Amino acid sequence: MSVARSGPDPVDEHGKTRAALRATAPRLARLLRDVPDLGAPSGVPVWTVGDVGAHVGAVYLAYCSAFTHEFDDWDSVLPPGDVPFVERITSVNARSIGLFDADGRGRLGDFVAERGETFLRATEGLAPDTPVVTPWYGEGMVLTLAAATGLVLSESLLHGLDIARGAGLPWTIGPEEARLVIGQAMPTMMPLALDTARARGIGIAFDLAVRGGPRLAVVIGDGTATVTRDAPPRAYDCRISAAPAAFLLVAFRRTPLWKAVARGRIRAGGRKPWLAPRLGRLITGP
CATH class of the missing domain: 1.20.120.450 (dinb family like domain)
Incomplete structure (x- = not known):
């Protein structure tokens, strides 16, 4: 990691x-x-x-x-x-x-x-x-x-x-409090919280664009994860655009993903938008 x-x-x-x-x-x-x-x-x-x-x-x-x-x-x-x-x-x-x-x-x-x-x-x-x-x-x-x-x-x-x-x-x-948590804490904690067994053999690159910043490149490859803030341009499989507080609440399972999507606070795009829900299944928590 x-x-x-x-x-x-x-x-x-x-x-x-x-x-x-x-x-x-x-x-x-x-x-x-x-x-x-x-x-x-x-x-x-x-x-x-x-x-x-x-x-x-x-x-x-x-x-x-x-x-x-x-x-x-x-x-x-x-x-x-x-x-x-x-x-x-x-x-x-x-x-x-x-x-x-x-x-x-x-x-x-x-x-x-x-x-x-x-x-x-x-x-x-x-x-x-x-x-x-x-x-x-x-x-x-x-x-x-x-x-x-x-x-x-x-x-x-x-x-x-x-x-x-x-x-x-x-x-x-x-939103500013959520942006600070996402930018300061999550780049360190997301790789630690990776479900390595579930991620084995998987290769997915997520472009996580938090509205108003920050932007995280979350790259999962064969049981490891790398998280890069404001990474240089690269190819991604899935782009996730999210309001900061909504993403924080979904990431920590305080709000269901479907509710944030229904309210337009989280949207998926890119070549394979259907991969977006897998981020929450690969990066787990207690």
């Missing part, structure tokens, strides 16, 4: 992602404080609103700890051995919600607000390509700070939606 990048100024885009996270973390904290019933079903199957909140708290704790080292009991949340990516993340997610007991869940709003400020303060002035150790993604796994910041933003936005849906409260994901 490999990730190639080009396009906008990485320092500028990283700054915009930090600004978006600086605005989103307090919004998420307020949402958590306003939840009337943490035991209510959420937008995530099996999990309650409190479970989703605990997961978000664990996300903030993990990324903060990459710099503050306040949490180091990884044996309590990481599965043993080298397991496939999706299986590993599923296991980590299931274990991590146990890090917050009933009292801790009642203070999740304050926890997220505090750790959001801590993460931004600890990473202030660091270059976008600063390495961030992320053992929950795999043994020895290291991401760039730009990707890590994009992922914290992604988790905040998407799980904020899950919490809001369960609690019956408002929550929005703006």
Whole structure:
């Protein structure tokens, strides 16, 4: 697997992602404080609103700890051995919600607000390509700070939606926020989330054109994936044009593909437009 990048100024885009996270973390904290019933079903199957909140708290704790080292009991949340990516993340997610007991869940709003400020303060002035150790993604796994910041933003936005849906409260994901997640986090995470068994023997090149940017070349070939931002011209099998928030919600299975297509928010073209749904089946998630 490999990730190639080009396009906008990485320092500028990283700054915009930090600004978006600086605005989103307090919004998420307020949402958590306003939840009337943490035991209510959420937008995530099996999990309650409190479970989703605990997961978000664990996300903030993990990324903060990459710099503050306040949490180091990884044996309590990481599965043993080298397991496939999706299986590993599923296991980590299931274990991590146990890090917050009933009292801790009642203070999740304050926890997220505090750790959001801590993460931004600890990473202030660091270059976008600063390495961030992320053992929950795999043994020895290291991401760039730009990707890590994009992922914290992604988790905040998407799980904020899950919490809001369960609690019956408002929550929005703006197009610029979605563009930042797609541009900063997805080029790194899409190759990791490839279903290598399903992709074996397959060769498909997708031109993913997010309206207003970014543009991703997603090339899948015999069990590997390469994602390139704003790639040079080349031949593609399928072109996907998508509104940013719609693509984010479909990619993370918060909205069905048919609904986004029916509303004109995702369209397929190119030589083989019928291949478009295969992208979501090849790039999987827990």
